[in-house]
Amino acid sequence: MDHMSMIEWARAQFAMTALFHFFFVPFTLGMSFIVAFFETIYVKTGKQEWKNITQFWQLIFAINFALGLSTGIIHEFEFGTNWSTYSWMVGDLFGAPLAVEGIIAFFMEATFAAISFFGWKRVSKGVHLASSWLLGIGSNLSALWILIANGFMQHPSNAFENFNIDNSRLEMTNFWQLIAQPVAQVKFLHVVSAGYTLASIFVLGISAFYLLRGKHVEFAKKSAAVAAAFGLISSIFLAVIGDDHAYEVTNTQPTKIAAAEGLYVGKKGAPIVAVGWPKDLKAADVQTNDQAWAFKIEIPHLLSILGKHGVNAYVPGLKDLIDGNKKYGIWPLSKLAEVGQEARTDLKAYHEAKAAGDTAAMQKAKADFYSVVWSDPKLGLKLRKCDLIGYGFFKGKNPDLIHPPVLPVFISFHTMVALGFWFILLFIWAWIAVVKGSFANSTLLQKLAVLSVPLPWIGTSFGWMTAEIGRQPWTVFGVLPTAESATPIALANVQATFFMFLTAFVILGIAELKILFTVVKHGPKGAH
C-alpha cells in the first residue's frame, strides 16, 4: 500500500470512521423508537412482561449507543484534522448544520438518554416514557442535520451565489435553501427509514432465534409482532423514498448514476441492469455499452422511467459526461476544465492586484471571475465562470478522474437495492404470519429472519458507499475536488492515526459483539 498517497490515506481513514460509525447510527435511529413503542405499550397496559421486553431491548440499544456516540465525535473533528482545506473553504456553510445538530438534537439525545437508561426508579412512568421518546426524536433530528450537511456536499445548489472572492470561500446566502434542498430531505428520509428497517429486522431475527430454540416464547412473539409491523411500513417507505432519492441523484449527480448503472454511452430509454458484472473500463476504451460488461440482464427503459420520469427520456453516460454531447447540451470535460482554469487564473489575478493595490486590475479580474459563460433565458439559468472553478483542477489530467469507479459503485448500489426488496418480502411474510398467529410455528420464516439479521448492515454500508464513492472525485460535488480538500500533512502521520483508530475499532467492535451475543444468549429476565 506504499503507493497510496496522503489523500488516499486520509480518505481511507475517513471512510473507516464513517463506516464504523454507520454500523451503529441506523440501529440507534430505529431501535430508539422500537424501545419507545414497547415502553408505550407497557405504560398503557401496566403489564410487567412489557416492561421486561422494553428493558431487554433497551439494554441492547445502550450497548450500541455508546460506540455510536463515540465514533461520531471523531467524524466531526476529522473534517478539521484531515480535511482542513475543505473546512476552510466551505466551513461557513457546512459548520452551521453541525452546530445546529449539537444544540437542537445532540443534547436532547444525550440528556434524555440519561433518564431513559438510568431513571426507571428515579422518575415517574410518564416522565420516563416521554424521555424515551425524546431520545428517539433527538437521535432522528441529529440525523436530519447531519444529512442536511451531507446533502450540501452531494448537491451544493447555488453554492456559488456568494463565492467570496476576497477570502476564496463559499459563504451561506440562504439558510432555508440549505435546509430544504430536496437532495438532503430525501436522503434524510431514506436513511432514517433504513434505520427503522434495520432495527426491525434485528428484533425480528433475535425473536425468531428464541422461537427456534423454544426459549422466551411469549417475549419473542410480542417482540416479533411489533417488529413486523414497524418493519413492513418502514421497508415499503424505504423503497418509495429510495426511488425519489434515485431520481434526485440522476438529475443532480449524473456521473454517480451513470457509474451505478455502468452506463458509458448515454441513451434514450436507458435500461437498468438487474444482474451483471461491469468490467470497469476506461471511458475512452468503450464504444458501446455492451463492451463494458462481462454479462448483464437488463430491464429496458427502467432507468429513464425512474431517473427521468419518462419512458424514452435521455440519460447521459460516462462518455457523454467526458466527451460532451452537443445534442443534449452537455459540455465536454475539456471545456469545463478550460473555463475552470480561467476562473482560477482570474482569482489569482485578483489577489495579486489586491496585494499591489491596483484597483482597476482588481475590478477587471473580479468581473472576469463572475462573468456569465452560458445562459438560458427561457429556463432562467446561467452559468458563471466561477461556478466551474473546481473543474480547473482537472485540466490536463486523465479524463477518467472525473467520474467514480464503476465496479464498486455498481456493486454497492445494486446489492443495496436487492436487499431492500428482500426486506419487503420478509416483512410481508412475517406480518401475515403474525396476523394469522403462525409466526411461532413457521420454522422456515424464523430461519430466514435469523439469517437476515446481518443483511441490513450490509445494505446500509453499501448505501453509504454508493453515496460517498459515487460522489468522487469531489468532496462538494462539482465544486471542490477531493484532492484539493485535504490537510497538507506528511503521510506518516495519517498512516499512524489510521492504524491507531483501526486497532481501537477492531478491538472495541469485537468487545461490543461479544457483549451483545452474551446478552442475547441470556435473554430477557422474567420472560417465559
Next chain:
Amino acid sequence: MSWAPYTVDATHFYLQVYFWIIVAVLGGLFLLMTFVQGGQTLFHTAKNETEERAITNSLGRKWELTFTTLVLFGGALYAAFPLFYSVSFGGAYWVWMLILFAFVLQAVSYEYMNKENNVLGKGVYKFFLYFNGVVAMLLIGAAVGTFFTGSNFSINPDTRHVIWGTATNGFNLRGLEAAIDFKHGAWFNLSFGVLLFAAARILGGLWLINDIDNNEFPELITRIRGTIKKCFIVLLIALLIVLYGLLTMKGYSYNIHDSKGIVTLVAGKYLHNLLSFGAIPLILLLVGLVLYVWGVFTSGFGNSNKGIWSAGLGIVLIGIVVFVIAGFFGTPFYPSYADLQSSLTIQNSSGSKYTLEVMAWVSIAVPFVLAYIIWVWYQMKKNGPITKEEIADPESHAY
C-alpha cells in the same frame, strides 16, 4: 501582510463578539463537566467492588454530557470561527487526534466494563478511563495554553493551506511540540495542562462526595477527601505558575480599528485584558477562584457534600474569563509565533455575517437546552444519592 479580510461591518463585529462569548460560556461549562474526567482518576480510592461500582455509576450517568458539550464546542467553533477549525485541528493534528482517541476509549468503558464477556477485562476499561482522565485533560489544557503562548504555523493566503512547523516529510509532532518547546512557552502550556487536570480531579472528587450516599460509603468518602487535599496542593502550584506566566509574558495584540490588523507582541497584555472593561474580567476571575476554593474547603476539607456547586460555578466563571482575555480587547485568540500576521482573531477567522446572524437566531434555543438539562439533572438527583440498593438493582441499568 494581513492575510485575511478585516471586518468593517459593525453588526458583523458584534456577532463575532457574541459568538466568542458563547464559545467562552461553552468552554466554561466544559470545564465544569470535566468532573467526569477527574472522577475517572479516583478509582484507586475504592477498596472494594461496591465502592468501585458506586464511582462508576455516579460518573457513568454524566459522561454523555461532557461528550456532548465537547461536540457542541466543536460545532460552534466550526460554524462561528471556521478558520480556527481548519487551522487548529488540521495543524495541531496529533493533539486533537490523541484527545479524540482518549474520548473514544472513555465512551465505551462505562457501558462495557462490568458486562460479561467484555473481551478486555474490567482492568483495561478502568485504564481507559484513567487514560481519558489524565491524557485528555493534560492535552486539552496544553492546547488552551497555546491560546496564550502561540503555535508554530503560518497560512498561505492563496492556497488556503496551513503550514505547520518546518517539517514537511515523515512523522511530525504536529502540535505536541507545545509540550516540549520551552523556548515557546512549553512550561506554561504544561502547567496549564496540569492545572486543568488537577482542577478536574478535585471537581470529580467533589461530585462523588455529593452524588454517592455518604452514610453508606463513609470510608470511600474519607479517602476521596484525602485525595482532594493532596491534589489541591498540586493545583495551587500549577495555578501560581500559570498566573505568573499570564501576568509576565508578552502577549499578542492587534488594533481592532486598524484595517490591516497588524499583530505585535506587547508586554503585560493579559494583565491589561484582565483590567479592561472596568476590570470585570479580573473581578469574575477572583469571584470564580473564591467560589472554587470555597467549594474545595467546604467539601474537601469540611464535611459538607455541596461543595461541587460553588466550585462548579467557580470553574465556569474562570473558564469564561480565560476565553475572554484570550480573544477580546484586541487579542488574537489563536496566535502564531512562527508568523505573527497569520494569527487568528475573532475578526479574521469568523463565519460570514449572514451565517453568524442565522446562528444567532439558533442560539436562542440554548437557554431552553440548558433549562431541560438542569430539569433532567434535578429529576435524576431529587430522590437522593446513589445507594448500594440501587447499584444492586438489575432494573436500574447499573454499570
